[in-house]
Amino acid sequence: MTETIRLPKSAPSGIQRIADMLRLLEGTLPIQRRIVRTGDSVYQAGQAFGCLYVVNSGFFKMVNLSDEGREQVVGLHFKGDWLGLDGIAAGHYGCDAVAMDTGEVWAIRYDALLKAALGAPALLTALHEAMSRELVRDHDSLLSLCTLPADARVAGFLRYWADALAQRGLRTDQITLHMTRAEIGNYLGMTLESVSRGLSRLARCDVIHFIEKGRRDIRIPKVEALTSFIQHLMAPMEAAALH
Amino acid sequence: MTETIRLPKSAPSGIQRIADMLRLLEGTLPIQRRIVRTGDSVYQAGQAFGCLYVVNSGFFKMVNLSDEGREQVVGLHFKGDWLGLDGIAAGHYGCDAVAMDTGEVWAIRYDALLKAALGAPALLTALHEAMSRELVRDHDSLLSLCTLPADARVAGFLRYWADALAQRGLRTDQITLHMTRAEIGNYLGMTLESVSRGLSRLARCDVIHFIEKGRRDIRIPKVEALTSFIQHLMAPMEAAALH
DNA sequence: CGTTCATTTGAGAAACCTCAAGATTGGTGG
DNA sequence: CCACCAATCTTGAGGTTTCTCAAATGAACG
The missing domain is CATH 2.60.120.10 (Jelly Rolls)
Structure with a gap:
């Protein structure tokens, strides 16, 4: 065998x-x-x-x-x-x-x-x-659209993008989003402002970093941190699910 | 030719x-x-x-x-x-x-x-x-999930169901939803209460009617009315889109 | 006829959107 | 090289939709 x-x-x-x-x-x-x-x-x-x-x-x-x-x-x-x-x-x-x-x-x-x-x-x-x-x-x-809050969807989007790059053998620690906030927001079912706030929060939590000059380039030190950020956001909802 | x-x-x-x-x-x-x-x-x-x-x-x-x-x-x-x-x-x-x-x-x-x-x-x-x-x-x-408000998604769901029946040669004026409000809500990205409110509003507007005894059976006099109901809900948003 | 589940409806809370003002960037032409 | 413009982005404040929580009603089943 x-x-x-x-x-x-x-x-x-x-x-x-x-x-x-x-x-x-x-x-x-x-x-x-x-x-x-x-x-x-x-x-x-x-x-x-x-x-x-x-x-x-x-x-x-x-x-x-x-x-x-x-x-x-x-x-x-x-x-x-x-x-x-x-x-x-x-x-x-x-x-x-x-x-x-x-x-x-x-x-x-x-x-x-x-x-x-x-x-x-x-x-x-x-x-x-x-x-x-x-x-x-x-x-x-x-699934993401219907079950995740806005900030988690933004994190999920970055993870998706990083995974897509990883599958193609490209580096994932530093990615360039060739999309405007408006395009990302449309894709994620939210406004461009919500995308911006979500990214800001991710940066504030040190899950991502903006590379100086231009907020299209993003550094993701640890892709796994995106996943735990999502789970962190969902924790209060799980508690609520137990009545 | x-x-x-x-x-x-x-x-x-x-x-x-x-x-x-x-x-x-x-x-x-x-x-x-x-x-x-x-x-x-x-x-x-x-x-x-x-x-x-x-x-x-x-x-x-x-x-x-x-x-x-x-x-x-x-x-x-x-x-x-x-x-x-x-x-x-x-x-x-x-x-x-x-x-x-x-x-x-x-x-x-x-x-x-x-x-x-x-x-x-x-x-x-x-x-x-x-x-x-x-x-x-x-x-x-x-597209529906991201661009339609809750009530319109409910109407769109009924239209989808009616269309599916019509394509299979079944009657569409009277349909039975074999789904709970919770299942419909999950599918449409909203709570079961929102589904209930949406259906109630559709009934209040005479777009649908509940057949007495049991709210799973729905009469849809005119399927086109669902479409115009959706467009009716979107009208204010189009006005806003013109700044 | 009572129990259970599904549904409806209301009131308050929360998430997200809208609107608006500034800040930043990249490109263009002087 | 610098100034300016257009586009993009950020951030805040307030409004709206939808969710959450709760209670009452209705239907289904043994």
Whole structure:
């Protein structure tokens, strides 16, 4: 039995999995590379679905727009993530995919992907895992939104961001949020002022530090401290739950 | 060009699509039928992933549980929906799938599905569309949660429920919520008291009516009235948005 | 017919939002 | 290099929504 060492099963360190997937895509599919700059849309809500996009570099926000004009950031995506998955069923994209930085996406025709998948099942696995991970992420977002107070959601956001970087082999002790307070607030279901207050409180508690000149750069000495900060905030609520 | 009649492409009336899919599954895959009763779990969070489940009857809630014990209903599922999709990537299910009524699910081994899909691409389409629809639904939930006040979320919930029934060819003028106020509140990110107040207000405005004896049965004379009720609640906020 | 659970409703408290004023930053042009 | 502008961010004070707590009502079950 090869049960002794089974890490590779579902966690080849993240960075390895992403690199493998990108190589697989390059090797088996016709890919259209596309450079985007901050603010560019990869696609827009309502546009006819045809391609999926895989992030090669940069990062992206998904913006859902209601009929009445309400806007909601429903997801953030980094290297190795797939964009446009919500367009498969409806036949058109459900959100705007907006670049938050200069980056590169690989456009993959969905019909070509399906055809190629018959000969290379690993492609299917990659696609399914991408969709499944996004579902898990959405569920976690919902959990945070509904069960955590504002300050804890801010801490959770930083932890999410740090985890995303860590999975991709990047440093997490010093991160740059390429989002305004307003964008973060929209994503977290609160106002930009609440985000600002939350970050200030985190800094006051020494959980994070602002790097001088510019409050977009944040130092996180210990990522675990974010988790214990959240639990610290929840402690009074647990007490209340016991009647 | 066959552009004149292209409704069948992505909208074969819902009920037809679901019936076709169930027939397809029956015809091409080994299926394990399983009857569940109210409160039964189809699977639980953390359990090793192996099967996907398709709802044949009844309906189900997906409950996400955090490490610290916070609970969150992250989805509701009806006939034709797939359960367990969030387990594909992680190798274990992410939520508890709990029956809200007596029902039947069809267990399908994921590996068998992948194998069969090579010979019957329609299976792949069905799976992908199910995942894609769930992503769209999650994004819409997030939008409602973050941008609508409590009463509007309650109205939106009823509209969602009515739409789900309509897609399955069921009557929508009279619906029975098999959920407690507490469960609805959890799903909508509010307390059970707020749900109760929201429903009372909807009844006071004649948007809904309680059918005598038991407040689980609701009459919705006009589903469109729910939409205009939401817009009515948002009107003051739009005015504020213009500074 | 009593017990239990779900629901409704009210009153006060708390979290968060709104509004407003200053502070900081980055970019632009003199 | 410096001054200025626009955009972003911070912080405070007060208002509003929603939550919490409590009590009463209604329905379901044995």
